[in-house]
Amino acid sequence: MYILGWMQYIPETSVYPREPEPLKELRNATATHPSAVFGTSPDAGQLIGMLLKTVNPKKTIEVGVFTGYSLLLTALSIPPYSKIVAVDMNGETYEIGLPFIKKAGVEHKIDFIHSQALPFLDKLLEDPTPSTNLGSALDADKGNYINYHERMMKLVKVGGLVLYDNTLWGGRGFVAKPEESVPMGKREVRKATIEFKKLLTTDHRVEISHVPSGDGVLICKRVS
Numbered sequence: 001m002y003i004l005g006w007m008q009y010i011p012e013t014s015v016y017p018r019e020p021e022p023l024k025e026l027r028n029a030t031a032t033h034p035s036a037v038f039g040t041s042p043d044a045g046q047l048i049g050m051l052l053k054t055v056n057p058k059k060t061i062e063v064g065v066f067t068g069y070s071l072l073l074t075a076l077s078i079p080p081y082s083k084i085v086a087v088d089m090n091g092e093t094y095e096i097g098l099p100f101i102k103k104a105g106v107e108h109k110i111d112f113i114h115s116q117a118l119p120f121l122d123k124l125l126e127d128p129t130p131s132t133n134l135g136s137a138l139d140a141d142k143g144n145y146i147n148y149h150e151r152m153m154k155l156v157k158v159g160g161l162v163l164y165d166n167t168l169w170g171g172r173g174f175v176a177k178p179e180e181s182v183p184m185g186k187r188e189v190r191k192a193t194i195e196f197k198k199l200l201t202t203d204h205r206v207e208i209s210h211v212p213s214g215d216g217v218l219i220c221k222r223v224s
């Protein structure tokens with residue numbers, strides 16, 4: 001009960017009072033979607049927004065868009081001259097958020113690519129010079145996080161950030177629970193998420209901080 005109260009207290013007192021109206025409207029529009037759990041939580045979004053404003057990136061890459069909460073958040077947080085390349089294989093869910101993005105007047109910052117993520121990232125790697133300041137809200141299929149990470153280490157400049165969402169997995173912290181207590185359908189991705197965290201712990205190209213906001217945000221800063 002204490003943990004649940006704490007998780008409710010933070011959004012109600014720190015997040016919702018400062019949540020921009022376009023984000024609030026998109027969050028409410030997403031709430032009835034059958035896969036609404038895939039959306040970035042507002043408290044994690046607030047953290048990501050602060051990091052974006054600290055870095056002031058010229059270029060960001062977003063892998064996994066869903067209805068676009070984190071995408072709209074990014075567009076609202078980055079400078080006017082900055083651009084976002086966003087990739088998702090589901091264009092239908094992106095269409096849910098597009099009216100809110102247009103209403104907020106930030107559609108010009110976004111280049112949405114309807115594609116699977118890995119082939120698209122491989123295409124970006126055809127330019128050998130890292131040009132991205134931030135790989136934001138990497139929230140696609142968890143089983144491929146290791147593959148995404150290797151590509152992002154080539155795309156993101158030294159000093160840039162890569163953010164991985166849903167790294168506690170399942171909205172219930174499944175990575176910290178014994179496997180036998182986790183539903184069968186969640187075990188494979190739980191294992192992949194745990195293996196990914198182990199890899200990052202030993203990856204000396206990055207500094208890391210794992211923050212229990214929302215469903216977990218793993219922050220990486222590329223240092224070499």
